[in-house]
Amino acid sequence: MKEQYMWVGFVPLVVGFIASLFILPRMKIYSTSGMFFHDKADIDMKKDSSVVELGGLAMLPILLFAICICLGIPKLLGEDIVSAAKVERSGLRIMQVIAGSAIMFMIGLKNDVHGTSTRAKFLTLLIAACMFPFSMLRVTDLQGVFGIDELSLWVSGIVTVMLVMYITEAIALLDDVDGLGAGLAAIMAGIFFCMSFAFDFLLGTLVSAALLGVVLPYTIMKRFFPKWKKTIIGNAGSYTIGYVLSYLTLSLIQQSGKTMPDGMLMIVMGVVMVPMLDILRVIHKRVREGRAMLVPDRNQLQHRFIRMGVKPAMTPFFITFLFIFFAGLNTVWVMSKFDLSMLAVVDLLLWMLIQTSITYLIHRREEKIHRKEWNMEYGREVWEANPPIAVIKRKQKNFGTMGIPKSVILANETDFIPDGMNSVERNIKRLIDMIISAVMLVLMSPLFLLSYVLIKLDDGGPAIYSQERLGRFGRPFRIYKFRSMRMDAEKAGPALSHAGGEDDPRLTKVGKFLRLHHLDELPQLWNVFCGDMAFIGYRPERKFYIDQIMEHDPRYAFLYQIRPGVTSYATLYNGYTDTMEKMLRRLNYDLYYLEHRSFWFDFRILWLTFISIIFGKKF
Numbered sequence: 001m002k003e004q005y006m007w008v009g010f011v012p013l014v015v016g017f018i019a020s021l022f023i024l025p026r027m028k029i030y031s032t033s034g035m036f037f038h039d040k041a042d043i044d045m046k047k048d049s050s051v052v053e054l055g056g057l058a059m060l061p062i063l064l065f066a067i068c069i070c071l072g073i074p075k076l077l078g079e080d081i082v083s084a085a086k087v088e089r090s091g092l093r094i095m096q097v098i099a100g101s102a103i104m105f106m107i108g109l110k111n112d113v114h115g116t117s118t119r120a121k122f123l124t125l126l127i128a129a130c131m132f133p134f135s136m137l138r139v140t141d142l143q144g145v146f147g148i149d150e151l152s153l154w155v156s157g158i159v160t161v162m163l164v165m166y167i168t169e170a171i172a173l174l175d176d177v178d179g180l181g182a183g184l185a186a187i188m189a190g191i192f193f194c195m196s197f198a199f200d201f202l203l204g205t206l207v208s209a210a211l212l213g214v215v216l217p218y219t220i221m222k223r224f225f226p227k228w229k230k231t232i233i234g235n236a237g238s239y240t241i242g243y244v245l246s247y248l249t250l251s252l253i254q255q256s257g258k259t260m261p262d263g264m265l266m267i268v269m270g271v272v273m274v275p276m277l278d279i280l281r282v283i284h285k286r287v288r289e290g291r292a293m294l295v296p297d298r299n300q301l302q303h304r305f306i307r308m309g310v311k312p313a314m315t316p317f318f319i320t321f322l323f324i325f326f327a328g329l330n331t332v333w334v335m336s337k338f339d340l341s342m343l344a345v346v347d348l349l350l351w352m353l354i355q356t357s358i359t360y361l362i363h364r365r366e367e368k369i370h371r372k373e374w375n376m377e378y379g380r381e382v383w384e385a386n387p388p389i390a391v392i393k394r395k396q397k398n399f400g401t402m403g404i405p406k407s408v409i410l411a412n413e414t415d416f417i418p419d420g421m422n423s424v425e426r427n428i429k430r431l432i433d434m435i436i437s438a439v440m441l442v443l444m445s446p447l448f449l450l451s452y453v454l455i456k457l458d459d460g461g462p463a464i465y466s467q468e469r470l471g472r473f474g475r476p477f478r479i480y481k482f483r484s485m486r487m488d489a490e491k492a493g494p495a496l497s498h499a500g501g502e503d504d505p506r507l508t509k510v511g512k513f514l515r516l517h518h519l520d521e522l523p524q525l526w527n528v529f530c531g532d533m534a535f536i537g538y539r540p541e542r543k544f545y546i547d548q549i550m551e552h553d554p555r556y557a558f559l560y561q562i563r564p565g566v567t568s569y570a571t572l573y574n575g576y577t578d579t580m581e582k583m584l585r586r587l588n589y590d591l592y593y594l595e596h597r598s599f600w601f602d603f604r605i606l607w608l609t610f611i612s613i614i615f616g617k618k619f
Contacts, residue, residue, distance in 0.1 A: 012206050013193075016066035016213025023058050024218060059214055059237040060105045063244065064098060066210035093203065096135040097247045100128040104168065104243045108236030128243060129164035133157040137250050143265045145340045160250065167249060168242035170275030172235055173282060173300050182222065182233050183316050184275065185241045186215045187323055191271050192248045204251050211244050223316075245272070263334035266343050270330025274301070274322050277351050308361045322354070363475075363531055370473035378557040383416040417558045420597040426562075429602070433535055437528040444522065451482050451510075451519060458510040459486070464523060469540035472563045477532040479540060480523035484511025518613055524566050536602040537565025538590040549583050559590055562597075567609040569593040569601075 107124040110116050132138060138160040142148040151159065171181050189212040196204030221228045233241070252268045269276075278301045285299055305315045326347065333343045376382070421429065441448075455463040465483035468476050485506045507515065514520040527533040533540065538559050541549070550556050570589035577583045593601070 010209060012066045012069070012210035013213040015069055016062060016210045017217055018213075019062045019065060020058075020214050020217035023062055024221070057109070057236065059218075059233060060101060060240045063101070063210055063214045063240065066213055067094065067098075067207060093135060093137060093247075093251075094207075096131050096137070097207070097244060100131045100247075101240050101243050103128045104239035105236050108172075108234065108239040112234040112236055125165050125168060125239075126161070129161040129168070129246075130157075132164055132246070132250060133160050137247070137254060139163065139250065139253055139265075143262060143340060145265065145344055147341070163249070164243070164246040166276045166279055167246045167272055168239060170272075170279040171242035171245065172238040173275075173279055181238050182215045182241070183219045184319065184323060185245060186212060186219045187320060188245055188271055189215065189248070191327060192245075192252065195252055195267070196248075201251070204248060207244065208248055211241065211248075215241060263337075263340055266330050266340050267327070267334050270327045270347070271323065273326055273347060273351070274319065281355065304358050304362060307365070308358055309365045326350075359530065366475050367473055370475040374473040374557070374560050378560070380416045380418065417555065417591055417595050419561045420595050420601075425599070429534065429599070430531070430563075433528050434531070436535070437525045441525050441529060444525070447519070448522060451514065451522065454510045455483055455508075455514075458508050461486075467542065469564070470543055470546060470560075471532050471540055473560045474557075476543075477527070477540075479533070480526055482511075482514055482520045482523060484508065484515045484520045521566060528566065532563070534563040534565045536567060536597075536605050537563050538568050538593065539571060539586075540564035545583065548580065549587060552580070552584055553587055555591060556587055559587075559594060562594060567605065569605050572605065572608050572612065 103124060107116065107121055111121065133156065138156045139151065140156055141150045171185055173181075189208050193205060193208035193212055195201075196208055218233065222231065249268055249272055253265050282299050301319060302315045305318050306312055310318055329350075330343060330347070333346075334340070419426070452463040455461070461483065463483060465481050465485075466478045467481075469479045471477045486508060511520065524533060528535060546556060568590060569592070570586040574582060574586045574589055577586050593605075
């Protein structure tokens with residue numbers, strides 16, 4: 001843009017801002033048939049759920065109004081602003097953006113009002129995304145990242161479609177009662193506006209200014225007006241915003257080397273990488289746990305911050321900081337003309353470090369909460385003040401001592417059983433577990449890969465099996481194993497993993513080999529590294545069976561003082577359990593370990609486990 005026409009870029013910003021301020025307060029429409037945003041019981045009882053869906057109905061019309069009213073401005077001000085060829089190409093692009101946004105608006109509105117299937121949303125998003133390469137707006141090269149420059153037509157189209165789908169769905173996933181989706185869209189639109197304005201990209205300036213003008217009033221009202229606290233933009237609004245942000249992302253990348261400096265790809269990716277990488281993590285977790293990919297849950301980045309202990313009102317500031325941090329890092333790196341491939345690696349490593357830190361802080365906070373609850377119900381003071389002797393009595397049967405006092409075997413002792421290690425020893429044990437598990441994860445990675453491939457080739461199902469167990473202080477966590485059974489192994493309900501013995505018909509061919517050599521337990525190294533488990537402890541169990549055990553012997557709650565283990569004292573002498581009798585006998589071994597555990601005791605158990613595996617002992 002020539003200097004005398006620089007003000008043109010601010011016209012859609014002002015138009016969109018004024019239109020939003022006027023229209024949004026008049027669009028407070030309650031969608032009583034919504035499936036996700038309202039509680040059905042409240043609807044049936046004619047209660048106001050206090051959640052207002054307004055953005056989906058208002059943001060697309062305002063956005064189109066703000067964009068379209070500015071399309072004629074360059075022509076009115078003179079042909080010398082943009083060439084005729086640019087005007088023609090810009091018209092094609094803006095029509096494509098309008099058409100695609102309308103498609104996303106319709107499927108989003110249907111989902112907000114009546115709900116729609118995951119397949120329908122996916123196919124609609126795919127169709128809208130395909131409109132970009134058809135209008136010749138696509139990622140044509142990676143600008144030397146990882147040595148890749150120009151992309152073929154088909155590869156370019158696929159990369160473009162995937163990028164659009166990721167960005168659009170990421171904004172939808174971030175939408176919630178905290179207004180994070182619209183807030184971050186405002187930040188991204190603001191950054192894109194500055195980039196387009198600085199590098200003389202007229203159409204990008206107009207579109208980003210219009211988008212910023214639309215979402216900024218909503219974000220301000222959401223943050224500073226109490227009556228707007230429980231409003232949401234809905235899928236109609238978030239899909240529209242995400243689609244327009246996809247257009248801006250592709251436009252800025254395609255302009256690289258023409259009106260913008262080389263390396264613009266990584267600058268733009270620095271802006272959008274936070275929602276994109278987060279959606280990959282969310283979808284991976286949903287697939288791993290067998291849930292629908294596009295069904296909302298509480299695993300998005302903002303919810304992880306809340307679980308970490310951040311107040312909901314402060315969550316947007318933390319995520320905004322991440323946006324600014326990565327955008328700033330990538331901009332400085334590119335302007336300094338450093339290697340772009342190294343920048344991509346640094347971005348991924350920093351993201352992984354941030355996610356690992358968040359996971360650690362979440363575990364630490366949740367463990368404190370569960371520890372407080374455990375102390376209130378099962379702690380030493382509760383137990384010693386009112387020992388449940390009547391509850392703890394059960395059939396007196398000697399299962400064999402194996403070095404354990406007979407009074408413990410017969411469950412006559414009713415005193416609180418404390419942890420045999422002090423706090424310093426527990427911290428040292430945790431540090432050792434973390435270091436050894438990290439080293440073993442690296443060294444045994446070829447074996448991980450081989451096991452993964454063999455399971456996939458066997459029946460084509462998922463190689464990793466996860467299941468919820470209860471860990472320290474009763475905190476639920478997911479334990480990981482290589483899948484050794486058929487996919488329908490528990491179609492009749494929960495069953496013990498070794499209930500069928502070595503000839504269990506539920507075992508696959510590869511699974512039988514893995515189970516025989518205890519290789520199915522290898523993924524639990526990750527549980528040890530994350531702090532959910534230790535190498536030595538008690539074997540974690542499902543709540544379904546824990547409830548049954550505690551009906552016979554409530555002392556199981558004492559085990560919650562320590563982390564469950566990959567192997568245990570009870571495993572060596574009691575083996576795997578397939579009956580309640582064995583479960584109760586295993587409990588006595590575990591309680592004995594709890595009271596007497598030490599580094600020497602742990603080393604002894606680890607050594608005996610190693611010897612047992614080497615000599616093929618079945619347990």
